[in-house]
Amino acid sequence: MRGLNNKVALVTGAANGIGLAIAKRLYAEGVNIALADWNEEQLAKAIEDFDKQRVSAHTIDVSNPDKVEALIASVVARFGKLDILVNNAGVHIPGTVIEGSVDDWKKISSVNIDGVVYCAKFALPELLKTKGCIVNTASVSGLGGDWGAAFYCASKGAVVNLTRAMALDHGAEGVRINAVCPSLVKTNMTNGWAQDIRDKFNERIALGRAAEPEEIASVVTFLASDDASFINGVNLPVDGGATASDGQPKIV
Template sequence: MSERLKGKVAIVTGASGGIGRAIVAELLSESCTVVGINQSEDPSNIGYHEFIADVTNRTRIEEVVDEVIKKFGRIDILINNAGVTKDTLFYRMSYEDWDYVINVNLTGAFNLTKACIRELVKNEGVIINISSVVGLEGNIGQANYSASKSGLIGFTKSLAKEFGRKNVRVIAIAPGFIETPMTERLSEELKSKALERIALRRFGKPEEVAKLVKFLIIDGTYITGQVIVIDGGLEL
């Protein structure tokens, strides 16, 4: 086990999900103190400090961030990873489907960042927003999800410009098809069609995204305001 992040404190939203759990494991492997924010309790917690909160609930998020600072004394890294889908063709998309996805995926990232930003500035921290390739390219039946992930990219680029002078780095990662519970719900036909469009002919692993996150935090010290695509050569 390395100790390159020893003494650092990271917050990861959606810590119990496929990508979130892999990110937590990578940060723990570097002796980072990891705080995971989940909407419900994670029965297979792998060693992080869990807080239960809805990222859309600003009052609760502020309470959690205050508790983290009181308990650990600092926040150095924020990973906005919490995300949901409500896929359907636009004609069928309800207002509730739109609001739900935008509020969790985009407004949730705003809420966490707003609550953490003073600590991140104080500690010259890093913010990594987990976007998606559909935030760059769009996708049929995902107008709400694509809009939320595209919004995260604009959010990332704006904050990178605003806080670069404070030595806070802000980066977006845009994964393609990754082996998570979200992609497991796809039909075999859709999976097969997706594989035909991926140059490497396989879905990515959550650990591959997590290793990219770790690289950007530890070694990518001159990278900010960028969108890093990790999609195996996906043609959309």
Template structure:
């Protein structure tokens, strides 16, 4: 399918994990993609072999507003428009509330929540012209609390409600906003869980499909919500979690 032929997407956090899978999926379906990440070296390595004429990489820290403005400006300068924004940049922070330092809190909120706000605000004038879509990468933590992730849970809960507010504010202009909420997904952010048999056994008790997801499975949901097939969908939080959120409780990792 070439659902994104002649369209332009920005993907933050595109150097690895879910962000990279989203960038590759959109490229496979015909998009021109601007991919940002903190490390230009990592971006260059991750994107080796992708079509150079349809890819632009921009090193940026989404917790810094000027960097976000620069990513949007680079996209418009290179490709002339923006149709889709995928906010996939983020960090995981393990820590109970009384263990979370000011520095940890600010870093997590900056990366996971403020970056979504800064990128969305910068891109919206262009998305209004294209009647485009914003897809934010949240988490099952967008839908409920959990143990040992105070800052992360707060940030991802904020992403869900920021998405709803964006959908309300921008719907009249034809701009859609949705959140994809992955469960346990095989990325570098969860290496500690994937290597701990005891934690995995707890995870399988909460995940009916009894396995972790793959970044490409999350990217498939992102591509659907970004496509014209989802034109009547806005303001939702879509769990992509192997059924975790249909069980009677959230994750107990680290309880």
């Protein structure tokens, strides 16, 4: 894809799953990568597949603003600039508002909302210098509601509208901000779900299957590239057609 060679990207939640797939795809396009994750052991394993001259690893909890500010400074010190921020770190805790605990809400909101805000806040001054971009990992759960996932839906809805607001604020300054909104993706977490749950998802996804992490990564890479130079403020469903439905049941 155009305009990615020799760029510098920071990917959060990059030790496995979608985040690692994003890091690998950007790396394959010539991007120098800073991988950030809270899991130090998984992060150390993840960077084994990268040329050490083009990668850095950072163990961090993105809900800590001081740590995030230091992370951005560290990436710029290592590579000299920052062109791309991928806010991918996130957590999911199921439950209704009644079932979920106050600590559940604090955990979800601190990572899924605060972490995105902090990373964007401290990265934007650097991205303004490079006319860079942000790609957030939101969810179809931020575009519509799910049963039994109230806190998660609230957090991803915040990311969706934050993406729009930041795109308005910074587009004319040369920084594009977009988000991808996946449905079910094959990750370590979802692969452990019961088959009947996965079957229910497959019934709702027009393509009849979950996404591979690499399929999300390819869209993130496109949005970060010059091929998407006039795309700004978009929350793009990457969901196999799940949101194409009006919600009514299949009867034929």
